[in-house]
Amino acid sequence: MTVHARGYRPYSGSFGGPPAWWVILQANVAAVKATKAMRVLSLLLLIIASCVSILLYVQIGLGERVFGRSGSSAGSPLSALWDNRKALLTGLQIFYTAATTVVSLLAILTGAGLVADDLRARALTLLMVRPVRPFDYALGKALVLPWLLVTRAALPGLAMWVLAGAWQQPGETQAFWEATSAVPGLIGTYLLLCAGSYSGLTLLLSAGTSRRGVASALAAAVIFGGLVVRGIGWRMAGDEGHLLRGMSLMDNVQEPIMRASVEMLTGRFAAARLERLPDPTWAAALAAGLFVLGFLRVWQRARSVEVSE
Amino acid sequence: MSVAPPIIHIERLSKWYGDVLGLNEVTAEIGPGVTGLLGPNGAGKSTLLKLVCGMLKPSLGKVTVAGEEPFGNPHVMRRLGLCAEQDAAYPGLGAWEVLTYLTRLQGFTKAAARDLARRALERVDLGQVLDRSVGTFSKGMRQRFKLAQALAHDPDVVVLDEPLNGLDPTGRRALSDVIHELGDEGRCVVVSSHVLHEVETLARRSVFLFQGRVLAEGTREEIRRELPEHPLHVRLLTSSPRALAQQLFDAPGVMRVTTTVDGVEALTTQAEAFFEHLQAAAGRGELRVTAVLPGDEDLEAVFRYLTR
Numbered sequence: 001m002t003v004h005a006r007g008y009r010p011y012s013g014s015f016g017g018p019p020a021w022w023v024i025l026q027a028n029v030a031a032v033k034a035t036k037a038m039r040v041l042s043l044l045l046l047i048i049a050s051c052v053s054i055l056l057y058v059q060i061g062l063g064e065r066v067f068g069r070s071g072s073s074a075g076s077p078l079s080a081l082w083d084n085r086k087a088l089l090t091g092l093q094i095f096y097t098a099a100t101t102v103v104s105l106l107a108i109l110t111g112a113g114l115v116a117d118d119l120r121a122r123a124l125t126l127l128m129v130r131p132v133r134p135f136d137y138a139l140g141k142a143l144v145l146p147w148l149l150v151t152r153a154a155l156p157g158l159a160m161w162v163l164a165g166a167w168q169q170p171g172e173t174q175a176f177w178e179a180t181s182a183v184p185g186l187i188g189t190y191l192l193l194c195a196g197s198y199s200g201l202t203l204l205l206s207a208g209t210s211r212r213g214v215a216s217a218l219a220a221a222v223i224f225g226g227l228v229v230r231g232i233g234w235r236m237a238g239d240e241g242h243l244l245r246g247m248s249l250m251d252n253v254q255e256p257i258m259r260a261s262v263e264m265l266t267g268r269f270a271a272a273r274l275e276r277l278p279d280p281t282w283a284a285a286l287a288a289g290l291f292v293l294g295f296l297r298v299w300q301r302a303r304s305v306e307v308s309e
Numbered sequence: 310m311s312v313a314p315p316i317i318h319i320e321r322l323s324k325w326y327g328d329v330l331g332l333n334e335v336t337a338e339i340g341p342g343v344t345g346l347l348g349p350n351g352a353g354k355s356t357l358l359k360l361v362c363g364m365l366k367p368s369l370g371k372v373t374v375a376g377e378e379p380f381g382n383p384h385v386m387r388r389l390g391l392c393a394e395q396d397a398a399y400p401g402l403g404a405w406e407v408l409t410y411l412t413r414l415q416g417f418t419k420a421a422a423r424d425l426a427r428r429a430l431e432r433v434d435l436g437q438v439l440d441r442s443v444g445t446f447s448k449g450m451r452q453r454f455k456l457a458q459a460l461a462h463d464p465d466v467v468v469l470d471e472p473l474n475g476l477d478p479t480g481r482r483a484l485s486d487v488i489h490e491l492g493d494e495g496r497c498v499v500v501s502s503h504v505l506h507e508v509e510t511l512a513r514r515s516v517f518l519f520q521g522r523v524l525a526e527g528t529r530e531e532i533r534r535e536l537p538e539h540p541l542h543v544r545l546l547t548s549s550p551r552a553l554a555q556q557l558f559d560a561p562g563v564m565r566v567t568t569t570v571d572g573v574e575a576l577t578t579q580a581e582a583f584f585e586h587l588q589a590a591a592g593r594g595e596l597r598v599t600a601v602l603p604g605d606e607d608l609e610a611v612f613r614y615l616t617r
Contacts, residue, residue: 010465011375011387011388011463011464011465011466012463013387013388013415013416013417013462013463013464016416017413017415017416017417017418018413018416020414023410023413023414024414027410027413031402117399121397121399122395122396122397123397123399125364125391125393125395125397126393126397126411126458127411127414128364129362129363129364129386129389129391129393130386130387130411130414130415131383131384131386131387131414131415131416132383132386132414133381133383
């Protein structure tokens, strides 16, 4: 027993509270939302979604009301349903092609700084001396991009599906939603592939450097370089060509929506388009692999904070 | 005088970094109030602090904070506040915003965290610059901000690694006052430094580390008394130094007596007997001494003796 001059003042603060990963996620989402790049890209996505929605309305809402059914769908609700389904899938294909480019820029400009900024600010010590486990830190960071994608990419697609149903002729809404019931699943798959690939890639690169610029440049090289490699793969036959065609993250994440859209086509054109699409299993494996690698890299980085700083 | 159990228990604690020994069988007890952790660069101070804060896992031995091992223990980390040696802050964000985020991680709601963060910033005199980016702070302001982030969640164990580094005299005094207050409030405050006089002004008790080992632990007077092989250096103030010097030659254990303008400096090998002799002589009216000052009980002298 040691004799001390002063009495001990016991701790009277908090022993509860929300999980640390949730606080980290909220803080990082707020920080990313406050950036100029995020505001511009969000606005761009909103404009694209609005334009596609207007196009959809003109095609399947206003068009049918003003001009009536024509061509293959004239007098046949089944044909009209098919045409409207085709219009929706084409609209979604246009939106997600544009959205994937915007999401790529979002990952490059903001995602790359998620861990690199902490490393540059030497903030890991500040965080890890609190009741924050490395797992909490990695999970909070890994969910930032998926969280943003839900509101900026998944919800607009789902809204288009709901609106397209609402714009059907009276009494045909339910039938339309049933005929296109695969759409929410397609959007969900897109979201998972996109979130896994981009979040994993940016975390992997971001945790490897304390310079956001370097992480951004590397992410851009991987994402846009993949498009070049994919282009080379289109010109090559056999397994090598197939392998190269799967190197584009942008193509991989769009695979489910592109496939659904192409499957409505027929003939040689459809076969050629299908040939160009990456393998769905490969796309899923790549997204899952990147996410796990990125998560583990950040987790390991947080664990080793005391040795490296 | 109250009796309180030590908050930090360190028992035969060792830490290896690969083949390098960072800390070697350290045993110490640290209780409420301010305790200095002293030692030159590379002595193992930061390693010991990181082990106390649960940022490192001990290779051997044990460290407990309020009865619990800190490594990977969120329960202990909630009650700890660390002011790390290096600067760490988000350059683009305002001080209040950063501190609110860090305090929320301690388990507080957003509203409570905002309130605690504001109060902590005001306590270290940063109340006027709540929304200013930490990146634009001067060195002194950043040091105060680091202290605020260690205090915002109201911890009972506060670990300060070289807190006065790079501060001007005014900043040092202001921060020293806050550290004294923390000790007076009954918190367990550990202040590490390689600057001896810095710790001397902050802490009454000290733990001396050297090459990964504890050399001594206690108040500087206690430690000085444990070094009988080193003659004690005493300064005696008087109006007639020559007369006093002559009388002191008869005192026990005196090796050397030197006169100065305002008194006498003496070296004795028998401190207790020397002081008893002084007291008796003064009682008989043979000595006229206005003040007795320790000449080498300061931490620097103690540290010099310990490492010699």
